[in-house]
Amino acid sequence: MKPQFLLSVIAPLLLTPSMFAKETVKAKVIDPKATAILEKSIAALGGREAIEKIKTTRAKGTVEIPAQGMTSELTIIQKAPNKIFSKMKLGDIMTIEQGYDGKEGWAKDSIQGLRKLAGAELAQIKESSYLCVELYTLNNLASAKVLPEVKEGDTTYHVIEVELKEGTPKTFFFDASTHLLAKINASLVVGPDGTMKMESTVTDYKKFHGVLYPMTAHLTTGPVKMTLKVTEVSHNEEVDDAIFKMKK
Amino acid sequence: MSFVGLTTLQAKPYRVDLAHEVFTTVWSKVDESFYDRTFGGVDWKKTKEEYHEKVAQTKNNEELRSVLNAMLGELGRSHFAVTGVRNFQQKRSTGNYLGLKIRSKDRRLWIYRVAENSPASKAGLKAGMEIVKIENEAMSQVFDRHSFEKDRSNFFKYKALEEIRVEMIFPEDGKTTIHIAGVAEPFDFSPGYYQGKRSGNALNLGSQELDFEERALSEREDSIRLMRFNIFLPSLMPQIREAVFRAQKKGARGLIIDLRGNPGGMVIMATGLTGLLIDEDLDLGDMINPQGNLPFHAFPQKGAYLGPVAVLIDSFSASTSEIFAAGLQEAGRARLFGRPTTAAVLPSIVENLPNGDSLQYAIGDFITARKKISLEGRGVTPDEIVSFDPKALRENNDPDLAAATRWIQSQTQPHKK
Numbered sequence: 001m002k003p004q005f006l007l008s009v010i011a012p013l014l015l016t017p018s019m020f021a022k023e024t025v026k027a028k029v030i031d032p033k034a035t036a037i038l039e040k041s042i043a044a045l046g047g048r049e050a051i052e053k054i055k056t057t058r059a060k061g062t063v064e065i066p067a068q069g070m071t072s073e074l075t076i077i078q079k080a081p082n083k084i085f086s087k088m089k090l091g092d093i094m095t096i097e098q099g100y101d102g103k104e105g106w107a108k109d110s111i112q113g114l115r116k117l118a119g120a121e122l123a124q125i126k127e128s129s130y131l132c133v134e135l136y137t138l139n140n141l142a143s144a145k146v147l148p149e150v151k152e153g154d155t156t157y158h159v160i161e162v163e164l165k166e167g168t169p170k171t172f173f174f175d176a177s178t179h180l181l182a183k184i185n186a187s188l189v190v191g192p193d194g195t196m197k198m199e200s201t202v203t204d205y206k207k208f209h210g211v212l213y214p215m216t217a218h219l220t221t222g223p224v225k226m227t228l229k230v231t232e233v234s235h236n237e238e239v240d241d242a243i244f245k246m247k248k
Numbered sequence: 249m250s251f252v253g254l255t256t257l258q259a260k261p262y263r264v265d266l267a268h269e270v271f272t273t274v275w276s277k278v279d280e281s282f283y284d285r286t287f288g289g290v291d292w293k294k295t296k297e298e299y300h301e302k303v304a305q306t307k308n309n310e311e312l313r314s315v316l317n318a319m320l321g322e323l324g325r326s327h328f329a330v331t332g333v334r335n336f337q338q339k340r341s342t343g344n345y346l347g348l349k350i351r352s353k354d355r356r357l358w359i360y361r362v363a364e365n366s367p368a369s370k371a372g373l374k375a376g377m378e379i380v381k382i383e384n385e386a387m388s389q390v391f392d393r394h395s396f397e398k399d400r401s402n403f404f405k406y407k408a409l410e411e412i413r414v415e416m417i418f419p420e421d422g423k424t425t426i427h428i429a430g431v432a433e434p435f436d437f438s439p440g441y442y443q444g445k446r447s448g449n450a451l452n453l454g455s456q457e458l459d460f461e462e463r464a465l466s467e468r469e470d471s472i473r474l475m476r477f478n479i480f481l482p483s484l485m486p487q488i489r490e491a492v493f494r495a496q497k498k499g500a501r502g503l504i505i506d507l508r509g510n511p512g513g514m515v516i517m518a519t520g521l522t523g524l525l526i527d528e529d530l531d532l533g534d535m536i537n538p539q540g541n542l543p544f545h546a547f548p549q550k551g552a553y554l555g556p557v558a559v560l561i562d563s564f565s566a567s568t569s570e571i572f573a574a575g576l577q578e579a580g581r582a583r584l585f586g587r588p589t590t591a592a593v594l595p596s597i598v599e600n601l602p603n604g605d606s607l608q609y610a611i612g613d614f615i616t617a618r619k620k621i622s623l624e625g626r627g628v629t630p631d632e633i634v635s636f637d638p639k640a641l642r643e644n645n646d647p648d649l650a651a652a653t654r655w656i657q658s659q660t661q662p663h664k665k
Contacts, residue, residue, distance in 0.1 A: 092448020093482050093514075111485050111520035113549040187540070196540035222539040223281035223611050224597065 028143030034160040037146070037174055038138045044179035046211035051132050054209060055080045056239045061230040063088065074228070083244040084129040100125040101244035108247055116246060123166050132211075134181060137172075140164045149176065157182060168195075180205055180212065196221050209235040260603045262308045269602050271303045274316050274330060277599070278323070283537040283612045288323060295322050309603060326403050326592030326624060327567070327610040330601065344417050345442035345457070346424070348373065349509055351564065351636060352409055355391045355398060358638045360509070363444075363459070371437035373428075376642030381427035381434075382416060390415075402563050402627055406590045409564075447483035460484055461506075462491040465653060470499045472656050474649070476506035480513030480568040485520060492524040495553045502556040502656030504649065508586060512567025515544055515595060521572065522546035525557055525581060530617075532575030535595045537612035542595075544571065556659045557582040558652035561630055566590035571614060574628045578618040584630040585652045591627030 042048055056079045063072045073089045085099045096109040098117075105117035105125040117125055130136035147159040156176040163169045173183035183201045198221045202214035217228040260266065275296050282292070299319040306312040313332050320328040347366020351358050357379045362369045382390055394408035416424045417439050427434045445458040459478035464471035475491045477484050495503045503525075515535075522530055523546045535542040559573050559582045570589045576582035594610035601607050613622050632655070634648045 111482055111516055112523055112547055113520075115547045115549075196542055198539075222537055223277070223609075 028163065030141050030144045031146055031160075033146045034144035034162070035138060035141070037158045037160050037179075038134055038144075038172075040179040041134045041174050041181055042132070042138065044212070045132070045134065046207070048135065050210040051135055052080075054131055054211060054235045056236055057131055058232075058234045058237055058239070059213075059230050060232040061228055064227045064229070065225070066227070077239055077243060078129065078131050079239050079241070079244065080131055082126065082129040083241070084125065085243045097247075098125060099244050099246065100129045101241065101246070102129075104246055106246035114247055127164070127167055137162060137164065137170075140166075147171070155182075178205075181214075206233075208233045211235075262306075262312065262603075264304075266603050267303055267306055267309075267312045268300075270312065270605065271300065271316065273601055274607055275299075275319070277607060277609055278320070278328070281609065281611060282323070283594075283610060285538060288325070290322050290324075295319060309605070312603075313605060325594060325610060326590075327594040327596035327608055329608045330605050331608065332605040344439050346417055346437070346439055347442075348413075348416070349564075350379070350409060350413055351562070352391075352396075352405065353636050353638075355388065355396060357387050357390075357409075357412070358641065360641065365443070367437045367440045371435050373426075373435055373437075374642070375644075376638050376640075377431075378429040378638060379426050380429045382412070383425055384427075401591055401625055402588060403591045403625065406563065406566065406592065445483075447479075447481045456481060456483075458484055460487045462487070462494070464498075464500075465504075470501050472502040472504060472653055473498075473500045474504045474506060476508075478510060480510070480515075480517035480521075480572075482514065482517065485517065488521060489524065492521075492553045493551045495555070496551055500553070500555060502558060502653075502659065503553055504558045504560065504652045504656070505582075506560045506649075507565045507569040507573060508560050508562040508648070509564040510566075510569040511564065511590075512569050512571075512592075515568050515571060518568050518572040518575070519544050519546040520549075522575065522581075523549040524552050525554070525576070526552060527554055530575065530579055530581070532571055533614055533616040535612040536615050541615075542612070544575070546575075556656045558656060559584050560648045560652060561586045561589050561628060562636070562648075563587050563590060565628075566592045567594075570623050570628050574616050574623055577628065577631065578616055583632070583652075583655055584628065585632045585655070586630050586634055586648045587636060588629050588633075589627040591623065591625050593623035593627070 042051065045051060057077070059076045061074050063074050064070070070091055072091060075087045077085045082102050083100060086097065088096045090096065094110045096107070098107045099105065100117075100122075105122045106114065107117060108114040127136070141162060142165050143163040145161050147161055150157045150159055150173065157173040158176050159171060159173050161169060161171045168187055171185040172181060173185075174180065175182045181202060183199065185197070185199050187195050187197050198219060200217055200219045202217045204215035205212040206215050207213070213230070213233050215230045219226050219228070275292075279292055299315060302315045302318075303312065306315055309332055313330050316330040320330070345366065346368050347363035348359060348368035349361040351360040359368075359373055359375055359377045359379065361375055362373050380387055390412060391408070394411050396405060396408040416426070423436055423438050425434050425436050442457050447456040447458055456479055458481070459476075461476040462473065464473050466472070473491070473495045475488065477488065492503070494500075518532060522532060526546060526548050528548060530546045532544040532546060534544065557576065559576060561569065561573050561584055565573065565586075566589065570591075570593045573582070573584055573589065577584050593614045595612050595614060596608050596610045598606050598608045613624060615622055632651050634651050637645075637647055640647050
């Protein structure tokens with residue numbers, strides 16, 4: 001489950017219509033020590049081979065915004081290599097759907113209607129469509145460097161700062177003992193010309209089809225805090241491509 | 249915007265330790281998240297010390313609420329408030345609905361609108377009546393008690409009038425008595441249950457009363473059409489969408505959107521409605537805070553109405569109403585009629601407090617898209633200012649609507665389908 005994508009799906013809760021990345025960065029230095037950290041995290045998840053055996057993922061869960069007393073239902077369906085559909089029911093307020101079929105991205109909700117995604121917004125959903133964020137990052141690096149380790153309580157984190165061929169810079173924190181991704185700090189582009197800082201932590205990894213999957217994500221942007229809890233994950237089920245296509 | 253009396257929360261009994269916990273929560277929330285890190289020149293840490301002592305002197309939740317709101321008031325910004333459920337347990341059995349809207353001018357108070365079949369209408373109250381006494385207290389005293397001063401900003405006047413309205417909803421003995429100018433006998437009435445449509449639960453705002461009106465101003469097929477709604481909540485979107493589509497299908501000469509008295513709601517509704525009035529993307533403005541900026545961007549929707557749009561506003565048009573009106577005005581998409589708005593334009597969220605009360609706090613400032621100005625404390629000024637006229641209300645005339653109608657009739661722009 002990609003915290004960054006989750007935030008884009010629930011963006012209307014933050015009273016904004018869209019959230020996406022827009023920058024294209026030029027190729028810079030890729031520190032082999034940083035890629036080694038990413039490689040270790042992919043191995044810790046179950047390994048590249050196991051990850052690439054997963055052709056579809058269907059995840060169900062809830063998104064809680066405790067301070068606002070709200071729980072929403074979320075479904076995300078992905079199909080390799082790069083198709084995604086999400087549906088989020090925000091209590092009694094609205095239902096939001098987004099999709100990307102490998103070429104065309106779209107968003108639909110009961111307030112803003114149906115629209116085709118373009119430009120940076122399209123780039124954002126495209127980035128979100130890949131099944132494994134660590135693998136996608138490794139395959140699309142424009143630059144990567146290692147930052148000093150961070151110690152919080154008993155946990156030490158390996159920290160790398162990356163820029164992808166498309167998208168804004170991100171800082172990844174990997175648990176030094178498990179090598180699993182634990183935290184992402186990113187400055188997301190929101191709307192045509194906005195940016196918001198976001199911190200997300202991922203925890204509670206569970207294994208499905210030989211690959212670990214984070215079951216909980218905590219997202220913070222300013223005073224707004226939300227928690228995603230995944231309740232069901234299934235891999236390699238038959239998924240009809242029609243669900244990813246723009247609704248008529 | 250104020251949601252007083254509409255929450256579904258239940259207040260916990262007052263306890264000193266709980267009062268201190270609530271105080272610390274409120275102060276800390278603001279300390280951590282206030283969008284202006286200079287706190288507008290207010291020494292927020294010193295404020296804590298000052299009000300901490302006052303909390304120790306409170307004896308019930310109402311007094312605590314009063315201290316907390318005084319502390320938040322030091323910031324001088326809208327959308328900072330602790331709201332509770334005054335006499336909620338009592339009012340749950342009798343309701344908290346009057347069906348009465350009020351407006352003021354020069355420290356005088358008038359009935360602005362009376363809902364059909366409401367406690368107010370059953371008592372015989374009508375729009376345009378001047379309220380001269382509430383519970384035998386002259387209006388000048390009532391205004392003084394609520395710090396309603398002539399030279400204060402619209403926002404503070406709005407707050408004071410809201411307090412007066414709430415006072416009428418929650419009378420001491422369950423019965424409100426008001427005196428009307430020129431009428432000898434006082435009017436007695438008790439709040440009742442709201443029988444109309446309600447919204448679903450929207451975040452921590454609870455279920456809200458919904459009021460929607462749509463009509464043609466004449467018999468002509470292409471008549472100018474009017475749409476009025478009382479709050480920006482998704483529960484009203486199907487009706488709003490239908491009304492705009494009808495204007496589009498009928499080739500209406502113009503669409504008048506009446507936001508007078510609309511206190512705002514969810515900002516996404518402003519971008520949604522804007523999308524029904526445009527054929528190109530339109531930015532209404534941005535929320536700005538230390539984390540960045542969040543654009544309120546509208547996308548064109550299928551079946552949009554592209555003819556002339558007039559928006560009616562007044563001193564009770566607040567928050568999302570102001571964002572919508574300012575955005576359309578700056579873009580030249582609508583012409584505004586009426587009176588300057590409330591000037592309370594800060595995106596905010598509402599959170600529960602440990603004692604069952606709610607804290608509303610702003611999470612950013614709002615800056616318009618083109619002029620790049622903050623509307624907080626400034627509000628939106630109509631293109632055509634129309635004076636508030638109680639006599640017109642009594643005679644069932646609407647000078648704002650008439651001005652908007654005249655403007656639309658003067659437009660030669662062909663209606664685009």
